[in-house]
Amino acid sequence: EVVLTQSPDFQSVTPKQKVTITCRASQNIGTSLHWYQQKPDQSPKLLIKYASQSMSGVPSRFSGGGSGTDFTLTVNSLEAEDAATYYCHQSSFLPMTFGQGTRLDIK
Amino acid sequence: QVLLQESGPGLVKPSETLSLTCTVSGGSISTYCWSWVRQPPGKGLEWIGYVYDSGSTNYNPSLKSRLTISVDTSKNQFSLRLTSVTAADTAVYYCARSRTGRNFFDPWGQGNLVTVSS
Numbered sequence: 694e695v696v697l698t699q700s701p702d703f704q705s706v707t708p709k710q711k712v713t714i715t716c717r718a719s720q721n722i723g724t725s726l727h728w729y730q731q732k733p734d735q736s737p738k739l740l741i742k743y744a745s746q747s748m749s750g751v752p753s754r755f756s757g758g759g760s761g762t763d764f765t766l767t768v769n770s771l772e773a774e775d776a777a778t779y780y781c782h783q784s785s786f787l788p789m790t791f792g793q794g795t796r797l798d799i800k
Numbered sequence: 801q802v803l804l805q806e807s808g809p810g811l812v813k814p815s816e817t818l819s820l821t822c823t824v825s826g827g828s829i830s831t832y833c834w835s836w837v838r839q840p841p842g843k844g845l846e847w848i849g850y851v852y853d854s855g856s857t858n859y860n861p862s863l864k865s866r867l868t869i870s871v872d873t874s875k876n877q878f879s880l881r882l883t884s885v886t887a888a889d890t891a892v893y894y895c896a897r898s899r900t901g902r903n904f905f906d907p908w909g910q911g912n913l914v915t916v917s918s
Contacts, residue, residue, distance in 0.1 A: 725902070727904040727905075735910075736894055736908040736909060736910055737845065737908055739906040739907075742904045742906075743904075780845055782845075782904070784898075784902040784903050784904060785902065787858060787901075788847055788861060789847040790847065791844055791845040791846070793844050794844050
């Protein structure tokens with residue numbers, strides 16, 4: 694199965710800071726990589742589909758990029774409400790798999 | 801707006817069968833693919849398997865021998881059945897929609913915590 698490795702596992706950031714989360718796939722998955730935000734006691738919410746396509750209603754400070762095996766989720770000018778765990782997910786191969794998650798803490 | 805709602809027992813005994821149902825409202829269950837994803841407490845997400853409205857399925861090999869996912873289009877519901885559960889199956893179980901079997905998940909249900917304990 695495709696292993697997705699996110700980095701970092703945890704990051705503490707200040708408001709208005711820029712943060713980049715990376716997701717590395719164990720094999721080429723093209724652009725079949727999606728990003729979710731999960732806040733405590735909530736279900737995951739889709740932010741970015743197919744590596745770089747932002748979902749309707751998602752703030753423009755969220756952007757995604759990459760292809761093949763290396764992907765990024767960037768949050769520009771972080772806000773307090775962005776405190777959450779972020780997961781990448783690949784749908785290129787079955788079984789579909791997720792990264793281990795990156796927890797963002799806002800100071 | 802399509803909404804998904806999981807339902808089922810919150811406590812299952814070891815070696816017994818875990819059964820959950822996801823009810824789809826605000827839209828038809830037809831022409832989409834429907835998945836189950838689980839998340840052990842404090843841990844990450846694991847795709848369990850999916851079912852199409854036709855009844856066609858695909859399962860995660862790690863669970864395949866114990867798993868059945870089915871669909872009831874007349875009730876706009878799909879279901880998960882996991883046999884011979886152990887404490888390792890304790891998790892929040894989510895249902896989610898995708899356009900095809902290999903695709904992103906949107907939307908998700910709110911989740912149903914299932915604890916395996918005697």
